[in-house]
Amino acid sequence: MRIVVDAMGSDNHPAPDVEGAVLAAREFGETIILVGDQAQIETELARHNTAALNIEVKHASQKVVMADKPGDIVKGKPDSSLHIGLQLVRDGAADAFVSAGNTGAILGVAMLRPVGLGRIPGVKRPALGVMFPTEERPLLIDNGANADCKPDYLLQFGVMGSLYVERVLERERPRVALISNGEEEGKGNSLIKETIPLLQASNLNYIGNIEPKEFMQGAADVGVVDGFTGNILMKTAEAIASYMNNMIRDELMANPLTVVGGLLAKPAFRRVRQRLNPDEVGGAPLLGVNGVVIIGHGRSSAYAIKQAVSQARRMVTQQVVAAITAGLTG
Amino acid sequence: MRIVVDAMGSDNHPAPDVEGAVLAAREFGETIILVGDQAQIETELARHNTAALNIEVKHASQKVVMADKPGDIVKGKPDSSLHIGLQLVRDGAADAFVSAGNTGAILGVAMLRPVGLGRIPGVKRPALGVMFPTEERPLLIDNGANADCKPDYLLQFGVMGSLYVERVLERERPRVALISNGEEEGKGNSLIKETIPLLQASNLNYIGNIEPKEFMQGAADVGVVDGFTGNILMKTAEAIASYMNNMIRDELMANPLTVVGGLLAKPAFRRVRQRLNPDEVGGAPLLGVNGVVIIGHGRSSAYAIKQAVSQARRMVTQQVVAAITAGLTG
Numbered sequence: 001m002r003i004v005v006d007a008m009g010s011d012n013h014p015a016p017d018v019e020g021a022v023l024a025a026r027e028f029g030e031t032i033i034l035v036g037d038q039a040q041i042e043t044e045l046a047r048h049n050t051a052a053l054n055i056e057v058k059h060a061s062q063k064v065v066m067a068d069k070p071g072d073i074v075k076g077k078p079d080s081s082l083h084i085g086l087q088l089v090r091d092g093a094a095d096a097f098v099s100a101g102n103t104g105a106i107l108g109v110a111m112l113r114p115v116g117l118g119r120i121p122g123v124k125r126p127a128l129g130v131m132f133p134t135e136e137r138p139l140l141i142d143n144g145a146n147a148d149c150k151p152d153y154l155l156q157f158g159v160m161g162s163l164y165v166e167r168v169l170e171r172e173r174p175r176v177a178l179i180s181n182g183e184e185e186g187k188g189n190s191l192i193k194e195t196i197p198l199l200q201a202s203n204l205n206y207i208g209n210i211e212p213k214e215f216m217q218g219a220a221d222v223g224v225v226d227g228f229t230g231n232i233l234m235k236t237a238e239a240i241a242s243y244m245n246n247m248i249r250d251e252l253m254a255n256p257l258t259v260v261g262g263l264l265a266k267p268a269f270r271r272v273r274q275r276l277n278p279d280e281v282g283g284a285p286l287l288g289v290n291g292v293v294i295i296g297h298g299r300s301s302a303y304a305i306k307q308a309v310s311q312a313r314r315m316v317t318q319q320v321v322a323a324i325t326a327g328l329t330g
Numbered sequence: 331m332r333i334v335v336d337a338m339g340s341d342n343h344p345a346p347d348v349e350g351a352v353l354a355a356r357e358f359g360e361t362i363i364l365v366g367d368q369a370q371i372e373t374e375l376a377r378h379n380t381a382a383l384n385i386e387v388k389h390a391s392q393k394v395v396m397a398d399k400p401g402d403i404v405k406g407k408p409d410s411s412l413h414i415g416l417q418l419v420r421d422g423a424a425d426a427f428v429s430a431g432n433t434g435a436i437l438g439v440a441m442l443r444p445v446g447l448g449r450i451p452g453v454k455r456p457a458l459g460v461m462f463p464t465e466e467r468p469l470l471i472d473n474g475a476n477a478d479c480k481p482d483y484l485l486q487f488g489v490m491g492s493l494y495v496e497r498v499l500e501r502e503r504p505r506v507a508l509i510s511n512g513e514e515e516g517k518g519n520s521l522i523k524e525t526i527p528l529l530q531a532s533n534l535n536y537i538g539n540i541e542p543k544e545f546m547q548g549a550a551d552v553g554v555v556d557g558f559t560g561n562i563l564m565k566t567a568e569a570i571a572s573y574m575n576n577m578i579r580d581e582l583m584a585n586p587l588t589v590v591g592g593l594l595a596k597p598a599f600r601r602v603r604q605r606l607n608p609d610e611v612g613g614a615p616l617l618g619v620n621g622v623v624i625i626g627h628g629r630s631s632a633y634a635i636k637q638a639v640s641q642a643r644r645m646v647t648q649q650v651v652a653a654i655t656a657g658l659t660g
Binding site: 069071134144147148179180181184186187188189190192211212213216217226227228229231232233235236237238239240241242243244247248251252254255257258260261262263264265266267268269271272275276 | 399464474477478509510511514516517518519520522541542543546547556557558559561562563565566567568569570571572573574577578581582584585587588590591592593594595596597598599601602605606
């Protein structure tokens with residue numbers, strides 16, 4: 001198997017991206033193709049023991065910078081690591097693409113054919129899945145690829161999310177729910193209300209509508225939501241978690257007794273952080289494009305990159321793209 | 331001033347509702363009219379020292395129960411505490427209505443004329459404001475009264491929210507923002523994109539679009555959002571906070587050293603809880619109806635009810651309804 005890792009993706013690229021690729025090559029024994037500035041990649045690679053590892057480097061002459069807008073990258077930087085990397089997958093020279101880069105740009109290049117992969121036939125809108133970082137790890141789909149959605153998009157998100165969870169996480173008959181502002185009949189906006197009959201008529205294991213609380217507690221394996229609301233939900237969850245962490249730290253520091261308490265309690269806080277660590281989750285699969293694409297967080301560590309490669313690898317072995325192709329046409 | 335308190339509203343009614351009314355009557359010296367089952371209210375009142383307090387009781391023969399759907403209450407229980415209480419405000423026999431009851435039913439009765447108050451002339455859709463319980467206490471509007479919104483509704487939410495914050499919280503020229511999935515141009519769903527020019531053309535202090543993180547940190551005084559997304563945002567925030575609290579408690583209990591640490595750190599956790607306590611906030615003002623209505627959380631304590639009365643009282647003295655009437659027609 002050959003997996004592309006975008007060396008220029010993460011906020012701190014290329015260090016975590018290259019190290020993650022090295023870790024992945026070592027652990028999984030697959031070939032990793034690092035795409036990006038060749039000189040920078042080789043400098044980073046020299047810091048690691050890469051003997052006996054299958055690591056290739058593919059030069060990309062253009063660099064995506066912070067100020068670039070997704071649209072500018074898609075059209076204006078045809079030799080970026082995103083373009084080169086996704087084209088390797090498009091042309092069958094690689095099996096999967098992993099990047100911690102600009103989500104909008106990756107979506108743009110990946111969805112566009114012939115520049116990138118294009119959609120699986122029958123897919124109305126590719127969508128970003130993301131494993132919600134509570135322990136139950138339910139899949140939220142869409143996490144922001146589609147700000148405006150129609151009922152038939154949401155139905156397809158349910159199909160793609162269900163196939164992903166079934167194949168990659170090996171859960172049988174994943175429970176699919178709509179994420180809504182209430183579980184009762186009559187709750188939801190018109191998008192939710194119009195999607196319900198489509199899900200009911202599908203062969204998905206649709207269990208109804210759930211609120212964010214039930215979703216994060218694992219009441220469903222797949223939470224279907226439009227990309228605008230899904231993105232707000234994820235960002236709210238991250239923001240509250242970080243707000244509370246900061247406040248707890250400040251208050252622990254506020255007097256000597258609680259400082260001592262905080263020190264003694266440190267292992268507990270560390271376990272909480274581990275249990276809710278988004279790095280464990282890997283990255284967000286872009287479902288519905290004609291190839292395996294995993295998008296990592298901009299702040300990805302080397303470990304997170306390695307986890308994202310592991311996830312990409314499972315999507316390849318479990319033939320998720322073929323399953324979605326069959327699921328949407330069959 | 332005469333303020334109605336729904337005695338049958340909270341999950342544990344009538345105890346917290348009646349006690350909250352007593353606390354409010356004592357602290358503010360206003361007349362409180364308790365509406366609900368007269369016998370139950372009098373039993374509760376007998377537990378408190380009400381000498382020298384202005385507390386009246388108004389009987390409502392019908393009781394809202396958990397199984398009631400909002401629509402059934404609005405039409406089928408014309409003698410509920412909601413109907414009687416809101417009609418006192420409608421008829422000028424009271425200045426404000428406070429309830430910790432079923433939000434959907436309160437919205438239904440309050441908006442409907444002649445049963446309830448009806449809308450302020452020119453208001454397209456009344457909306458629920460809620461002070462977000464981070465320390466900066468920004469106002470989120472709409473928190474769920476309108477699952478489907480149009481750009482001109484959102485513009486009005488901005489006007490009403492801004493007037494509320496200006497009058498009740500006495501902040502000059504409140505900063506108004508749209509809550510979106512990104513701050514950059516081009517982000518947002520079509521509702522957001524169509525609302526931007528309306529806000530830009532208004533005389534509001536519109537500062538652009540913000541993400542949930544910036545909103546909860548107080549980057550704006552008023553965060554405008556459709557009621558579906560706003561409700562998901564609030565529910566996600568509550569769910570994550572409670573999920574983290576439970577996990578921290580579990581992990582602290584997991585070994586003797588962290589138990590001791592947790593005990594020593596207790597004052598810090600108590601301060602965190604106080605700083606994020608939704609009870610301090612009072613309740614959610616229903617803005618755009620023709621009268622002052624404050625809706626408390628179902629789990630409201632007596633203290634939260636008293637705070638909600640305080641908030642209602644400020645809305646009356648600061649003439650928020652008149653300000654909205656002028657603001658939307660002027």
